[in-house]
Amino acid sequence: MKIDRANPLWRFHGITPMAIFFFAYLYLPIIVLLVLSFNENRLATIWTGFSTKWYSVVLGNDDMLRSAKNSLIIALSSTIIATIAATLAAMGMARGRFRGEGGVAAMLTLPLLVPEIVTAIATLLFFIVIGVKLGLLSIIIAHTVFCIPFAYLPIRARLDGMDPALIEAANDLYANEWQAFKRITFPLLWPGILSGAMLSFIISLDDFVISYFVGGAGSTTLPIYIFGMIRIGITPEVNAISALMLIISIVFVSISFLIDRVRY
Amino acid sequence: MSEVVISARSVSKRFGSGTHAVHALDDVSVDIFQNEFFTMLGPSGCGKTTLLRLIGGFEQATAGEIALEGQVLNDLPPFKRPINTVFQSYALFPHLTVRQNITFGLEMQNISRPDAAKRADEMLELVRLSQFGDRQPSQLSGGQQQRIALARALAPAPKVLLLDEPLSALDLKLRKEMQIELKRLQTETGITFVFVTHDQEEALAMSDRIAVMKAGKILQIGTPRDIYETPTHRFVADFIGDSNFLQGDIKQNGSHAVLTLPGGQNVSLANVDTGTRLSQTATIGIRPERLMLHPAGTSDSALRGKIADVVYFGTDTTYHIAIDDQTALLARVQNRDGSTMAYAKGNDVDISLPAGAIRVLVD
Numbered sequence: 085m086k087i088d089r090a091n092p093l094w095r096f097h098g099i100t101p102m103a104i105f106f107f108a109y110l111y112l113p114i115i116v117l118l119v120l121s122f123n124e125n126r127l128a129t130i131w132t133g134f135s136t137k138w139y140s141v142v143l144g145n146d147d148m149l150r151s152a153k154n155s156l157i158i159a160l161s162s163t164i165i166a167t168i169a170a171t172l173a174a175m176g177m178a179r180g181r182f183r184g185e186g187g188v189a190a191m192l193t194l195p196l197l198v199p200e201i202v203t204a205i206a207t208l209l210f211f212i213v214i215g216v217k218l219g220l221l222s223i224i225i226a227h228t229v230f231c232i233p234f235a236y237l238p239i240r241a242r243l244d245g246m247d248p249a250l251i252e253a254a255n256d257l258y259a260n261e262w263q264a265f266k267r268i269t270f271p272l273l274w275p276g277i278l279s280g281a282m283l284s285f286i287i288s289l290d291d292f293v294i295s296y297f298v299g300g301a302g303s304t305t306l307p308i309y310i311f312g313m314i315r316i317g318i319t320p321e322v323n324a325i326s327a328l329m330l331i332i333s334i335v336f337v338s339i340s341f342l343i344d345r346v347r348y
Numbered sequence: 349m350s351e352v353v354i355s356a357r358s359v360s361k362r363f364g365s366g367t368h369a370v371h372a373l374d375d376v377s378v379d380i381f382q383n384e385f386f387t388m389l390g391p392s393g394c395g396k397t398t399l400l401r402l403i404g405g406f407e408q409a410t411a412g413e414i415a416l417e418g419q420v421l422n423d424l425p426p427f428k429r430p431i432n433t434v435f436q437s438y439a440l441f442p443h444l445t446v447r448q449n450i451t452f453g454l455e456m457q458n459i460s461r462p463d464a465a466k467r468a469d470e471m472l473e474l475v476r477l478s479q480f481g482d483r484q485p486s487q488l489s490g491g492q493q494q495r496i497a498l499a500r501a502l503a504p505a506p507k508v509l510l511l512d513e514p515l516s517a518l519d520l521k522l523r524k525e526m527q528i529e530l531k532r533l534q535t536e537t538g539i540t541f542v543f544v545t546h547d548q549e550e551a552l553a554m555s556d557r558i559a560v561m562k563a564g565k566i567l568q569i570g571t572p573r574d575i576y577e578t579p580t581h582r583f584v585a586d587f588i589g590d591s592n593f594l595q596g597d598i599k600q601n602g603s604h605a606v607l608t609l610p611g612g613q614n615v616s617l618a619n620v621d622t623g624t625r626l627s628q629t630a631t632i633g634i635r636p637e638r639l640m641l642h643p644a645g646t647s648d649s650a651l652r653g654k655i656a657d658v659v660y661f662g663t664d665t666t667y668h669i670a671i672d673d674q675t676a677l678l679a680r681v682q683n684r685d686g687s688t689m690a691y692a693k694g695n696d697v698d699i700s701l702p703a704g705a706i707r708v709l710v711d
Contacts, residue, residue: 256431
């Protein structure tokens with residue numbers, strides 16, 4: 085992005101130090117974490133030398149790997165289900181006006197605003213009442229629910245940017261509903277769908293509160309595992325795991341962002 | 349004219365229900381013939397696009413029938429109608445090349461790839477864009493996109509081509525070119541064109557017949573000449589070209605009817621069809637170029653007026669003439685060398701209205 089010097093914002097006194105402070109506040113802790121993950125010392129906060137040994141310790145930790153695998157299973161499953169549901173919802177919502185459209189739209193995105201702890205407790209109670217066994221499945225169900233709005237928004241934005249006459253043109257040129265979807269809607273929509281899926285994936289992978297509440301024995305996810313480790317003390321191992329998760333997150337969010345910029 | 353291709357019978361279309369219902373079309377009937385350039389003309393909201401969309405299958409009629417060559421279309425979805433559309437926004441598929449856009453309809457009809465490719469080449473040649481087949485639509489100018497949209501819609505050789513204000517996004521010069529281009533394509537392909545526009549000049553220049561629409565109804569259907577020279581409604585006369593309207597009472601005066609203007613002057617309606625409007629207040633219309641001006645006192649049966657303004661347009665001169673407090677006329681006189689008497693502002697003038705040019709109009 086190009087900074088426009090003529091932008092009146094830049095003539096505002098103190099904007100530059102404010103911006104520097106803001107970004108430092110945001111990113112300094114993460115940079116510190118990254119640096120310390122290469123600390124050779126057993127005590128995470130005392131720097132004694134550069135080493136990558138904590139990364140090998142992490143990758144050799146079976147408990148850690150098992151929770152990472154759980155996280156991946158959960159993230160993949162809930163992403164797939166949530167993305168399909170969100171695509172259908174977006175297509176239904178974009179199709180036309182109906183009674184209560186505003187209400188449905190609000191309900192679709194409401195999970196973004198409800199405090200996570202409320203959702204977590206409500207979901208836990210609900211699972212207990214209907215007798216769902218707490219474990220991977222219960223987490224997948226809960227994650228699917230809060231992933232839907234994240235997947236829905238970029239897909240809906242894509243659909244809204246699409247000329248509705250394109251589908252009419254496809255129908256006009258002898259394509260039935262399914263052919264029009266396959267040949268026109270889907271190819272134009274896929275960047276939105278993929279972008280939504282990436283966001284869902286990362287939101288699910290990073291989730292702690294809901295996973296913590298609705299999980300059970302054997303369904304420990306990576307964030308929960310890290311939380312468990314931290315109670316014993318902050319070690320360079322925790323830093324290394326966090327750094328790895330950070331990299332995965334950055335990669336996915338960047339891909340999501342780049343894909344969403346695809347224009348014809 | 350040959351046989352009927354599209355036939356609409358008492359078609360109505362209502363959007364919404366109850367007191368908020370909008371009657372986009374109100375009991376419209378029309379026959380469109382084989383190989384005809386048929387235009388639906390009217391201001392926005394007159395129902396012309398709705399009628400087009402009903403023919404295309406994008407909307408369902410609330411009442412009435414639309415038939416293609418005698419077969420009722422009402423329940424057929426757009427993809428089962430041998431009718432193609434050129435959309436106002438062109439609606440070219442942005443992720444496909446120009447050639448893929450053109451072959452899309454052919455593929456959907458299961459035409460073999462080589463045949464479809466051959467057809468695409470013909471179509472590109474028809475719209476004179478042969479070298480653009482491998483481009484993306486976004487790499488084309490508005491006029492080129494327009495022609496690709498035409499090629500795409502013509503490729504499956506539809507029985508009817510619908511055109512929804514396709515020229516409205518083009519600038520004036522390009523629009524004039526495309527008018528000629530459209531007419532040429534229609535003649536060369538022999539396909540019936542149903543064209544929607546709010547531009548009366550466009551309609552007059554291209555159409556075989558025009559349906560003038562207002563508020564969900566067709567007021568008049570006829571050739572451009574019919575519509576211009578013998579309008580039936582005040583709205584038609586007003587919407588297409590310039591017109592003078594004289595309002596007064598029609599009375600029988602001896603052997604023929606006369607229209608008495610508010611100021612007391614009479615317009616003779618001898619040899620004018622007054623229909624059932626005798627002894628009623630009525631409006632007559634006459635085109636400015638059909639009025640004949642004479643120096644005051646030289647013509648007996650004429651109206652007397654005073655020149656209020658003179659506007660010189662090069663090819664012709666327009667005179668604004670006051671007849672009485674409530675009546676004014678516009679006269680357009682061609683500027684031919686020495687053949688016309690020039691009148692100045694403030695002059696008295698006699699104006700004669702040829703019987704053949706007077707129309708008694710429905711308000």
